[in-house]
Amino acid sequence: MSQGPKSQSLIQNTKCECGHQNPVGTVLCEACGKPLTEEAEAQPILEMRYDGVARRSQKANPGLIDRVWNFFSSVKVAIYLILITLIGSSLGTIFPQESTFLNIDGSVYYKQEYGTIGHIYYLLGLSNTYTSWWFVLLLIMIGASLVICSLDRVLPLYKALSRQRIPKHMSFLTRQKVVYQGAVEEDGAAWVERVKPVIRKKGYRVRTDGGTLLAEKQRFSRWGPYILHIGLIVFLLAVLARNLPGLHMDEHMAFPEGEPVHIKNTSYYLMNDGFEVEFYTEDDLPNEFKGRGKVLPKRFETQAILYRCDANCDNPAAEPELVEVTRHNIEVNKPLNYEGLKAYQFDYDLTPILRSVSPVLINRKTGEEYGKIELSIGDPVKEYEAGEYRLTLREYYQDFGLGDNGEPVNLSSRPNAPAYLFQIEGPDLPGEGIRYFYFPKQVDKERFQQDAINAQLAGGEVLFDLDVQGMEDVDFAASTTYLNIRVDKAMPFIWVGAFIGMVGLVMGFYFHHRRIWLRIDEGTLTLGAHTNKNWFGLRREVSAILKQMGIDVDEKSLDNNRGSQS
Amino acid sequence: MGKSKKSVQVVILLAIVLIGIYAVATVVFGSDGVPKEGERAPDFQLLGMDGEVHTMSQYDGKARVINFWGTYCPPCVREMPALQAQWEKWRSQGVEIIGINVGENNMTVENFVAKTGVEFPILRDPKREAVKTFGVGPMPTTFFVTASGKINHIRIGELDLSTLDKQIEQLVNAK
Structure with a gap:
């Protein structure tokens, strides 16, 4: 390569005097460590960051892709991204996020609760900060910055550290922070051979080349930050993967006692096999609550049974075949956990829900009992037999009421006021039978005047009674428990990411990369040492080594004072 | 800088762009899972x-x-x-x-x-x-x-x- 005097100003000369051709952007020669740039040349103590090698992004004539790469490879940009994300995520904590409520209308709620500021907060989309496009975009950009910053530095650094040459330029050694220069009597190569076991004893790996030596220990600590970055990237990807279908679920579901309820998008059914709640007695209550008629639950527990559906799971025409897989008593902070499916106690409702009643058909005059029938509240069948009498269900209402035109109607789909209209046929009745209205709940019997209706339907006199004779004839769910069902299959990856990150942190924080170079030129020993942390430890180690070699130096005198006045 | 390095850069940037588009799209469009006009009707x-x-x-x-x-x-x-x-x-x-x-x-x-x-x-x-x-x-x-x-x-x-x-x-x- 021949270079004219003018080309110097256009192209940076990256060829070192030792003959090594360095890439653009190199600060310290990759081979001998001689400072190459004017800036480095002027430093009294060398800047050893990335061992002075060029970062990947430092190149002449960057194209578009290089420019994007260079943007993300900048640590400054990374810090700005992190700061913006920090500010953004703190904005999300001013008012509660929409996702923390089960059922609210954000456009009304924030105005009601927090006034105009709350409404502005909602309009700005801050009520869903963490699922907003800009927040996710910031996270992605931080991820990109992590990957690119790391690659941009770790690859050149790896190359530099694995290809270290033992002889270093004199100006490289004398500009280290820990330096010793002094005379030695014996031959250079012999002295180096003598010092080798001494340094090795301190845990260093030692390589020699004639009268030069390189000792190094705990180089792996240099990879700590990059391992941490890998951990963070795994963490970030796991968080993003939660959006994939089936990997994440967070639902609040109601479980009336005694009925297996299907957990959506899974093959599991969960049954509330009994719910218990214990309340604080008046004596247990704190003084502020005493005498206010407050009822506070002390402990509540759902005896849950988890089933797996093996057949007929999606077939609405058939009953699913369920196999019990586990049972657990769920309490607050003691969730059921089965293969990643978790059920947390969330709430309860002690309003009983009727499931079926089994009244007896009775002759109103004689009191004779004809027989018992079982009436389902949820989905009653059509035909019933009570002794010699046949009852046909003509109409059924779950929530009986009267419509605008006076006709009986259902007011809702909930079994609030069940009502049955039967056609009864049998002995001593007219051919087509008589009609009979039955309200299982006593309160409805009175409210809708069951006897008056039946008298009218029968044409004067009420002949029968349908009567529930005891609580054993009533089947009901005593309570409903509300559970928070959660599946988070991305969680193991989050832990793995966190663990990798921790390993990286330990590597970087608790271990230090220490290096000692030395060369002997015509009876003069020049020693330079470098570490990224704990210079005092390194100084002490060097002074101990020298002491064993018969050179007595004060630890403090090893500090390189070039350029400073002290 | 060799050609292989360049293609590695392109692959990495492409992967980041794809993951980014996916992540932003899922939070913007598929958040509550309720079908909207123009989308496919769910099965029953x-x-x-x-x-x-x-x-x-x-x-x-x-x-x-x-x-x-x-x-x-x-x-x-x-x-x-x-x-x-x-x-x-x-x-x-x-x-x-x-x-x-x-x-x-x-x-x-x-x-x-x-x-x-x-x-x-x-x-x-x-x-x-x-x-x-x-x-x-x-x-x-x-x-x-x-x-x-x-x-x-x-x-x-x-x-x-x-x-x-x-x-x-x-x-x-x-x-």
């Missing part, structure tokens, strides 16, 4: 009043009007004759009208169908599963689904004969 599997199990895919290739109703909802009851009339008018042109009853039992629905003379297919959703997947709030809610399975229009509230007719015509033309 429900028991019909004919005793058979019916699914959404069974009606593929037909324009569909899916009406969520209950006897306890007066506007739902009021719009039934309009739906029946439009079913009679459009069925020969490959339009299916499906009524999905929400949360009621067989007897109630059977009586209602007999009383009102509804002939179009009625399915029952006693556990409100289809209600959840379709994201139905107040009733009546009617989904107009094209022959290819896309939601053309979602109508919340009572329908009258002429708007229903116009809406179906638009649905048939939308393909």
